[in-house]
């Protein structure tokens with residue numbers, strides 16, 4: 001039973017207990033996405049040092065029983081809240097307390113939109129979000145493709161496939177921003193953010209495949225290799241084709257090339273996440289044999 005819940009800022013000495021808390025909260029809902037200490041540390045370090053991410057904890061008698069990450073995407077004036085309460089401490093108003101804290105934070109930083117992701121099967125969370133006045137605004141599909149053979153289409157004569165290399169961060173950020181401009185929830189990336197993302201676990205040499213025309217970047221596929229105790233998995237992290245080059249089979253070309261490369265690296269399956277309302281991406285992935293595994297519902301509101 002909670003007696004004196006306190007919301008306080010995360011300290012580095014909380015890191016191990018935060019990993020345990022995240023494992024308790026998410027191991028059932030998202031077993032395919034296990035919590036990893038080094039990724040979490042990196043995620044918090046980057047966010048806190050850039051001033052774009054805050055983390056608070058709910059403590060009760062020195063025990064951490066809940067957490068909230070607040071990610072501020074300044075270019076699109078959005079605050080993303082991600083949090084949870086330990087399974088043994090639910091139903092005591094702590095979730096509501098965290099949501100109110102997040103909403104207050106959003107107001108104080110002048111964010112115009114708030115968004116919160118929730119795994120679809122977490123009825124307790126989705127009903128809490130609805131009762132806080134947040135609306136279901138988007139659905140993301142988490143998909144998996146077993147290791148069946150993949151056919152890479154023939155490369156058009158005028159195009160080349162090359163790998164991203166160090167020093168190309170600026171040009172790559174521009175490509176990514178131009179490919180994703182206007183897509184729901186996309187916040188433009190800076191060169192520094194690209195460099196930071198490349199430090200995250202899962203990146204490997206030659207993991208980003210770039211499609212070029214006369215040395216101009218026109219599309220890409222960002223792949224990751226995620227190893228855990230049991231297996232090695234491939235991830236398609238991002239795919240983009242410049243708008244003027246779409247509808248010519250190039251999306252298929254870069255994604256099949258990415259899957260082929262992951263399979264050659266020994267993965268047992270390939271995963272990705274796609275916005276269910278993003279018809280071109282959804283259709284592309286379905287046609288390439290990805291199957292829906294689970295869903296995340298995004299809730300949101302204007303502030």
Ligand SMILES: CC(C)(COP(=O)(O)OP(=O)(O)OC[C@H]1O[C@@H](n2cnc3c(N)ncnc32)[C@H](O)[C@@H]1OP(=O)(O)O)[C@@H](O)C(=O)NCCC(=O)NCCS
Pocket residue numbers: 179180183237238239240241242245246247248249250251252253274278279280281283284285287
């Ligand atoms: C998703 C994206 C990469 C597709 O690139 P593209 O080069 O236009 O795709 P392709 O021409 O290779 O099409 C591949 C398949 O998807 C399907 N598809 C593509 N656009 C479609 C659309 N608007 N409606 C229905 N199906 C579509 C096609 O039917 C095609 O299958 P087919 O060859 O059997 O006909 C591109 O639209 C894009 O960059 N979007 C913005 C960024 C993004 O959303 N990325 C994905 C999330 S990570």
